Amino acid sequence: MANYSSLSREELQREYDALKVAYDSFAAQGLKLDMSRGKPGAEQIELSAPLLDALRAADDARSENGMDVRNSGLFDGLPEMRRLFGEIMGVDADRVILGNNSSLNLMFDAVCQGMVSGFGQAPWGQQGEIKFLCPVPGYDRHFAICEYFGITMIPVPMTQQGPAMEVVEKWVQDPLVKGIWCVPMYSNPQGYTYSDETVRRFAALKPAAKDFRIFWDNSYCLHHLKKDHARLANIFELCKQYDNEHLVFEFTSTSKISFPGAGIAAMAVGSYNYDLIKKRVMIQTIGPDKVNQLRHMRYFKDLDGINAHMEKMAEILRPRFDAVLQLLQHDLADTGTATWSDPQGGYFISVDVTEGCAKRVVELCKQAGVTLTGAGATFPYGNDPEDRNIRLAPTFPAIAELKQAMALFTVAVRLAALEKRLAQD
């Protein structure tokens, strides 16, 4: 296969005709595959199944401080669970706020608190047209939160080292810029891990707004695909050097460690934010589900236990990521119709197709029975200005299905590029 840019019109047409035949035969198979969300596959779920037996009726149901977790009280959750999340996020246990099953819920509620109560300043909702910075491509659910609250989103380009920091540093001089969404480790969708220098520059930010916050969504911090994995600098440590601890809300969860929707979510913050957030949470809830916390503690025991579990998880996921990357390489590398990320962890692979073709690729796949994440979903307002980026989620389908889906995908990428070229000439 040659790079399409070097082909004549006749050669392009021949390539198109051949791919159209391949595409039609896919379409005739009646596929029904879903690669749209970062949903764990059946093998992953089975790996965590014994968690359900980790706290039985006959077991002692007390936390390490002697409280019966089945009763009310112990509003902050289990001390041992706070300590574990402290270790995961690199903060002391007393900086950890435990949630229920969804770190997204913690993020939404934090933004909501900014809107309605503010963070030491007037509520964001009373300050005019406030703005969040959104590294792109990024996570659609982050953008949806901003859209729900009417917060203007400003795209910031991603690099392999993280968001373009000179752009971030410039924007935070605007006092109406109140936040930025970051997935600092194995970013969604590219799988990049922010460099030490990027994290340092975040920690050193001097925003015009005193109530500016970095939403540090560290969902994938333990989700390595390779043994020799990336390391993320500890933003709280660095913040201390710049007297900037109040800048960061860090989030994580066990959603993709134990069970999505039945795991434990947590937030780490400096002491100033801790008091503000607790003031709200104490009114909002009766505390998180402590029974599920004890179940998790009994099963995983400690960070070593989680890491051992995540190594097994990586063995399930690695072949899936490899299958996708191999097909991308084999089918597309020479054609010049796409580039893609080679993630060392996380849940996604990001593909940039020919400019103006992402929507068409997703449509072609859909028509042949494979659902991808909607084109544009990785951009604020669903608007990818170059219509190039597509997020692939390789975790859910079985490998055989994944290969089918990817074979169709690479045909669609080439077809869309050829359609465009042939229409132009």
Added chain:
Amino acid sequence: MANYSSLSREELQREYDALKVAYDSFAAQGLKLDMSRGKPGAEQIELSAPLLDALRAADDARSENGMDVRNSGLFDGLPEMRRLFGEIMGVDADRVILGNNSSLNLMFDAVCQGMVSGFGQAPWGQQGEIKFLCPVPGYDRHFAICEYFGITMIPVPMTQQGPAMEVVEKWVQDPLVKGIWCVPMYSNPQGYTYSDETVRRFAALKPAAKDFRIFWDNSYCLHHLKKDHARLANIFELCKQYDNEHLVFEFTSTSKISFPGAGIAAMAVGSYNYDLIKKRVMIQTIGPDKVNQLRHMRYFKDLDGINAHMEKMAEILRPRFDAVLQLLQHDLADTGTATWSDPQGGYFISVDVTEGCAKRVVELCKQAGVTLTGAGATFPYGNDPEDRNIRLAPTFPAIAELKQAMALFTVAVRLAALEKRLAQD
């Protein structure tokens, strides 16, 4: 014992001296008892313990529609759980929104949505000094939500039939009145159940504000103490007759059925509110904990299963309520120093002591080692204008301890009344 109002000063002084000796002997015992919160006792928790074995690793983990509840998806929660809560609250399953472990959380988030997004009108937070009606005595956590959001609270007197409806009907003519807190069955703290006529008048309200909502906190709807128990009219059925379905947010949970903090909370609403609330919840969360839902379904099976469980719960609770009521009757009935409610269900007994004495009674108990709910907690801003109401929570202490605590309590009630009388004369 005679009614104190008929005693001479000398007789009062003699009574005071005798009670002071009794009080000092209590104080010398070094009691350490807590009757402050509606916390289940150890026996109640043990009754629910088998729930922990109801969903094991080896069990089929699919909901009735075939979804693996351990994975993501099924955003609305289990259809069978929605149906069960629909039965409990008297609505169709498709009007039920399932939450996580806290109906308080659902209430807070609903108020918050009113403040920041509104209900079909401008956000409450942009409408000036909005107000909520608060039947008193009432639930301190409801009042705390209003206080958090800066919502002005207006007390409305309670009667044995529910809130004084002529007061409610008058206040809702004010377009800034946006809500009312109701615990319609076994009200907190009196244990009253709203009469059919009260529920009808709620359903027939014509508030000036289109975004007025009734917060119908039906936490105790299955928490009967007697076999021949109270019945609460179905407010949604009545609302339909008045084309008023949008008026009601109903809440309930299994917090005091299974485990506090590890149960299932739910909300029932009409279709208009359903769409508004879902619009927010879909952005806010990844859906509720479905594993815990399936665990509850496997254990309780259906409403009959829950009712059978609650009959056993009543057998644990009845002797506690009886012990409290007997001591109140025996020690206080003749003295004229207190009146109290005789609840048919729920978690509390409400005592009205001599005017101006509630704070003193709580203080006397505290000094002798028994913690009660703070005086005033049952009123907005902690301000009981007559300083009379005290909420007793008989569920947590063992019966022997409960009797000790109550013996002290009735001494304190009489002492406080005598102190006041003797100081006046």
